[in-house]
Structure formats: C-alpha cells, structure tokens
Amino acid sequence: MWLQVVSEILKLTVFAGLTLAGILAILIWKKDLKTKITYMRFLVQAASMVAFYLLFSYTTELLLILAAIFVLSIFWGRLFCGWLCPFGFYMDLTAVVRKAFKARYWNIPDKLNKALDKLRYAILAFFLCLPFMLGPIEPWQWPLVKFLVGPFKPMSVLLSPVEPLVIPWESAVKLYGINLSYPYASVIAYYSGEKFALLSITIFAFLTLASSFVVRRFWCRFCPTGATFSALNRFKPFSWIPILRLHKVEEKCTKCGICRRVCPATVTEVYDRKGGDIKTSMCMLCLRCVEMCPYEDCLRLNLAGKTVFRSRNWLEPSKIE
C-alpha cells in the first residue's frame, strides 16, 4: 500500500520535473522572441493533457475535477482554454500541420464572429436547462442531482473538452489495447445510442479537426465550457474577479494591427480599445498578441495588477543570451 503511494508520488514528481525542465529549456535556448511563448504554451498544453490522464486514473469523481477547474478558472479566466485544454491542444496541433503545408486560414468575418459568440451562450444554456426540460420529474430527483449525475449529464458536457486522447477506462475505440477517446465522445455516445456511437464520434472528430484546419480554434467558438468561463468576464458583477488580465497602455500603441492579425480567436478588442484592461470573453490568454507586439511595454499580462509579462521589441536579441 505504502509502496504504491510512494511510486505514484515519484511518478508525479518526475512528470512535474520534466515539464519544468522543458519550460526552462525553452526559456533559455529558444532565441526567437516572436515564438518563445507559443512554444512554452505548447509544452504546457501537452503536459496538461498528460496531467488530465493521470487525474482521471486516480478518480472518476467528475464532481471533484470539475469543481477544481471551475474554482481556479474564476481567478484566471480563460487561461484554461489557452494553456490547459486538451481539445485546444488538438486544434493547435492541426494548426501546426496546416502551417507545414503553408495552407492559409480563413478569417471569420466580424459579424459572423459576434454571432457565434452569442451562440456559445445559447448552447451552454441549452445543456444546463436540458435536465429540467426532459426526463421524469420525481420527488427524489432534485434538479441538483440531475445536474451532477442524472440523465443527460450537463456537467459531463462541461467537462468534455478535458477528455484526453488516451483514457484510463473502457472506451469504444481500442488501439493495441490502449483505450482511445475524443472530447465529447462520451456525451455523443450517450445521446446517439450504442449503435451509432462510434459513427457519430468519428463524424464529430473529423468535422472538428477538419474545420480547425481552416478556421483557427474552431470549436472554441461553440464550446459551452469556454462560455462558462467567459460569462465571468462578461457580466459586470463578476468582472472584477479574474486576476489574470490583458492590459493595454494606450500611449505606446501605434495601431499597427499586428495583435489583431495574429489572434487565433479573432479578437479585435485589443486593437480597438483605447487602453485599459481587455474585457472580451473570446480571449483565451494565449498571449500571442503580447508576444508579437513589437513595442515595448504596450501590452501587458497583469496578475492581480502586477505585470508578469510585457510586450517587447522582438527585433532585439533575447536578453538571456
């Protein structure tokens, strides 16, 4: 018993150590300032996926995992979407493949972008209301129970993007004895029934991956999980809570438009805004804009008001050299 605990702790320590080593390696050896943060983020996304696998292998208590993620996200807003979400990782991987083929992406027109933004909240609301609309209402089936473990499992929907590619429980798809999965696979399986589960999952996987080849971060525009996080940013009573914020210093901005062009979430607020905190709900804090802004100290990432990362003149050799 003790041996098992110790070996688990060792495993986790090695994993954490490797991740940190990787981050340090990128900080020291990656010279090109324009892509340093992006590489770091990639590493953190990969590590996050492994972490979720480990987490699921310890407990399938969705409740606990959910609570942890949501509580943390209250404070760091949509950082989850940019740095920890495995689904986001898959989409970023397809983007790498796209870049290797020198294929160009399609920029969603502004009006459509805004419409899809609203659609996210509609989808979220739909899944949250589902238990109330369907299913038998019996005295012991409190709404809360339905929410958590009842039929149609809205909580499971919210947790779906977190499903790693390799899962520690039985799945429909097996490869050399390893159980494979895909985000939203269990939800889709539940709704489509056993006969069509595999087909539906495959179609969904194909659609989302193929679209991500053409539109950057395609699923993020529909994701109910993301909508939950951004609800906090959007609604005034909660807008003071997130402690991680993007901030723009108006004087230093030359309106060069680079931030707007490189944003995978097609956020225009960083460009449009005349200084101050960026409050948009589409921003995933991927920090691509801060990384690519060529003017020193124009865009900042603030943690509880203190600046932890700022834009700099990336034409300069890295100071760590």
Added chain:
Amino acid sequence: MATVAGIDMGVQNVKVVILKGGEILSYGLAPSGFEPEKAAEQAFEEALGKAGITPSQVVHVAATGVGVELASRVDSKVSVVSADAKAAVHLYPSARTVVDVGAEESRVIRCDGKGTVLDFAINERCAAGAGAFLEAMARALEVRLEDMGRLSLEAEGTVSISATCVIFGESDVVSLIHKQVPKHDIARAVYDALAERITSMIHRVGLEPPVVLVGGVARDVGFAAALKRKLEAEILIPDHPEMAGALGAALHALEKVGEA
C-alpha cells in the same frame, strides 16, 4: 553691491542701462544706424557719464538684441525674451504677461513670479505687427509719428484697415483719405489694426493679467489706448518702456555676478 550694465542692440536704437544692486543708476540711448558698434559705445558712454562712473567700475556687461557680437565689450548674452520677462517682473512683481512691441519685432511672453519664461511668441517675420507699421501709416497719413497717437484719441467714428500687411494697410489708408474720412478716425483704425495683431498673439500664448507693455511703441498713447480697448485686462506701462530689454540684460548680468 555690484555695478553692472545691460545693452539692448535694437534694430533702431541701442539702449543701455546701468544697475547697482537693484537700483537703476542711469540710461543711455543712441540710434543704431549703419554702425551699431559705434552706437553701442556712444550709448554706453552716455550712461556712464550720467551715472558718474568709469568703465572699469562696471563688473559685468550683458547684452541682448540682434547683433550682440558687434558690441565691443560683452561678458554674457541673454535672449530678448528672457530679458523682457525679468525686467517686467522687476518693475511690477505681479506681472505675468509681457508685451514688447519694438520697431520690427513684437514679442508676447508669459512668465511666472520669478521672471522665468513659461511660453512666448514672436510675430511672424513681418513688420506689420510692429513699430514699422505705424511709421509707414504715419507717412501715408502725412502726420508725424509722435503726433499720430494724440490724433487718434480724438477719433469720433470707427473705420477699419487691413492688418495683414504694411503695403495693404497703406493702400487702405489712402483710399480712406480719398473717401474724406477724418484723419483722427483713420489714425485710430491704424492703432486698432496693430492692437488686433498683438492681441491674437497674446491669446495664442495665453493671457494672464496683469499685462506689462514695454518697447518703444509703448510710449505711444494711441497704441496703449487701442490695446486697452482690445484686451479687457489691466495694462501696466513703465516710465521708460524702451529700456526694458536693456534692464533685463542688466538683471541677467546681476545674476551672473551672483547677486540675483
């Protein structure tokens, strides 16, 4: 207490002020003509004579104006703008805006209580905003420049003439004469035109009363009256307004010697 001198190499006249401590001992003035260095010496000697002192008793000579290199003895230089501000605040400690209308250049200066310049404007390179304008108009009216001021005070009606250019102004005056407009009305219009130009310069720099009016043209009662009409603010005119530049230079000399 040190004895210092300030020289203002003006375009028409060279002015000298001799200062001991904070007290003005004497003035000197000579027309610049073609040989400003001789005029400077002349004015300096005149001032020395009136003060009853020798050149060696003067510890420091500061100069301002155009062509300061031509004066034979110059220990330091200061710009006319700074000099005017210092002189105005010395004469009137509450002064905050200084208007210096010279023969060919006009300046408006805003300063603080210590005489430090906060902002200034110099007229746009055209003599229409300075004394030369009045000279040309007096010629057109066929009156003496010294008399035009008093003449304008007798005006009954109001007419206006162009303020943008001496040439245009002159032709306006001639046409008014042909229309049989009385000379005193035209004279007043001349001063109004000049005051208008100066007033817009003042507003560009920012008006902070009281206003001190210096420079040769300040002696002209016609101009002083016209400026009072345009600017609804207190206007102070010292006894020797043309000496302001030289006084400012002398005060600068005093600072250099260590007795601010």
Added chain:
Amino acid sequence: MEASAGKKYGVELPPKEAEELRKAMKTASAKLMNEYVERMRKAWPNRPKVMQYFDDVARFFDTRERELLKAKEEGKKVVGYTCMFAPIELILAAGAIPVRVACGVYDAVKLGNRIVPVEVCPVVRSTVGAGMVDLSPFIELSDALITALTCDGMTKLSEILSDKKPVWTLNPPRLKDAPQSTRFWREELKTVKTKLEKLTGTKITAKGLKSAIEIMHRATRAFKRLQEIRRSNPPVIMGRDAMLVNQTAMWDDIERWTAKTEELCMELEKRAGEKVWACPPDTPRVMLAGSPAIWPDNWKLPNIVEEATPQGVIVADEFCFGDRFLFDPVGVDEWTMEDMFNAVAERYLLPSTCPYFTSEDGNEDRVNWLIARIKERRVDGVIYHVFRGCMLYAIEYMRIKRALDKINVPVYYLDTDYTREDVGQLKTRVEAFLEMLKSRVEV
C-alpha cells in the same frame, strides 16, 4: 501610368542653360554638404570614426550616384519613392534597388517657382526645380517612381513627375482605421507588386519576400537600436549625427548601412558604459516635430539648435525622414505568401502617424506617438517645424500644443521655408526657446 509623350507642366529650359544651372547647383550643394559635415565634426570633438562612413554616403553626388550608375549598367533596376508608404520589402524582393527621392536643395526652389506658385510646399517646388535641370541623381537614375497621393503637394508632385518618369501611384485611404481601408490598401500594393515584377522581370516569390523582410528586420533592428541609445541622459550622440544616420538609410545600400549602424551602436553603447558624453549633462533636450528636415539644406534648423547659445541637443524627431522611417517592423505570423503580404501592407498603412490621416474619434495616433517619444527620450521641449504652405502640419499644431500642455512640455511653432535669409530670425527664436528650456530644467 507611363511617362507621357507631351509634357503636361510646360516651362522647358534650353539645354545649355539647364546644364549650366545643374552644374552650378551640384557644385554648390556638394560644397554645402562638405561644410555641414565639417560643422558636425567640429561640434562633436570625439565623434566616432565610423561616422565617416555616413558622411561619405551623405555626399551622395560622389558616392551613391556612382554606385547606382554601375548597378544600372549591370542590368539592375532602380525604383525611387517619394513617400514612406512605398513598400521597400516588395522592391527588394523584386530585385530592384530602392531610393528615396525628395529634394532638400534650396536653390532648386527658384526654378520650381516657374512652374508652381510660391505658396506651395517648398519640398514640392524644390523637387520640381531639381527635375527641370536633372539635378537629383536619384530621380534621374530611377526606372520608375512610386509616389503616394497623400497631401496636396505630394499628389500634384506625382503628376508633375510623371512628365519625367513612369509614376506608380499609391493611394492611402485617409481613414486608415476603417475595415475597408486595409482591403483597399492591399489591392493598391498588389498593383504595385505586379508592376515591379514586370519592370525587373523577377517574380516575387515567398522565399524572395521572406528574405527581403528579414533584410528590413535587420535594418529596423539597427535603426531602433540607435534610437534606444538616444534615450541616454546625457546623450552619447549629437542629434545632427543621428539624423544623418537616419537619412542615409533612405538612399544607401540597406545591408551595408545596417552593418555600419550596428558598428556605430556598439561604439556608442561602449561610450555610455564609460560615461563618455557628447555634450554637457544640462543641455536642453529638444525634439523636432512637423515637416521633415531633408539633407542637405534643411540642416538649417538642426544647425541652429545645436550651435546656439545655449546649446541644445536634438534627441528625437517626428520626421518621416527621420525617426519614423524604420520605426515599425513587419509582424509576420505564418510566413506564407498571403500572410507576409498582409503583414507588409498593414505595416505601411496602419502605424503611420502622417497628419494626412484622420479618424472619427479623436485621431490620437500622432499625439500618442509624440507623447511616448517625449517620455522615452526625456524631451524638454518640442520645436514644431512647419514649412510655408504645409496645411496638414500647420493645422494640427493646436492639437499637439494642447496635448503637450497637459504633460507640461513646451512647444514652439517655427515656420520657415527653403531659404537661408531667415537664419538670423530663427536663431533669435530658437535661442529664446532654449533659454526658456534651460531655466525650466534648472527650476
């Protein structure tokens, strides 16, 4: 627009007279360049040796003119441009040599006055005059001219120049923030791209464009490195010398210029470490804003500022012929042809603070740029330099003044022309301003 057969803007000079005038003006201009270089050398006793390279390039009648002639003999094409909107990366990617053409010679104005009235911007009159006698080597050696239809002067200059050379116009939209503006601007640049490819016979490939962008990245890096150095208080480089380095980038071989500028920067950084200053610590730090002061004759104002009593030092300027030239890098995301082209297009349009632009909600880009430079370089005062006839800079003066009054920085409006006669008057004003700055600093 190909060069038309019959000249639209007449007034021809008989060839013999034109040739004599050209020789006379060239000699006078070369002499003036030498004189100004000497004055810069005198004013800064321990001027770095590498500045001699820039002095040589500045005397373009000898050095650069010969190089361009030789390049043309070898078959290379030269593309001139009047305004900062011309996409240098595209010119380089097409294998042509970019040179900026705008005349800074005062004497040429007298000839230009025969075609264009005196009220018009002197830069235009001077360029027109130079064109009449084939004075400017850069115009003469250009195979095509890229002009930007920005202010009235530049727009009509473009027409007049089309009498001499093929002119390719670029039409920047005045409201650069509008979404349709970037689309339109991309189309404008696509047209120029096609013309460049046709002229040089070289297709602009992704690889070619990438290498051109990287060349300009290195140049921008050197340019900005020098600007960083100018922040130091006291300064390690005098303003006129920095301005000379800035301007030579516009007609010199850009890669060679980059190497020499990096060399200069290393020397200056060393001096900063050893505390070898270029001028005393309490020298008033001046910024020149407004109409650009173009080499050589327009060194009039910088000369006055840095040779005045009290001496001032120019630590920044707002000129499209100065600190703004290579201020913004091209921000490429994915290195595909599409992305690189978009990046280049946006770089030339969006961050520009030319007063030609306006906006519906405040038009603050220029104000922000000025304030950022003032704070960065610790500027004590701004001299707002406007040429007679320059409407855009003249009208914006009040706006800039109000904004700078808020941060308590004095601004002085100085209007001048392409003439040497007003040096005395300018000196009076500048000296009064510098005295005012000095007394403020002391307080």
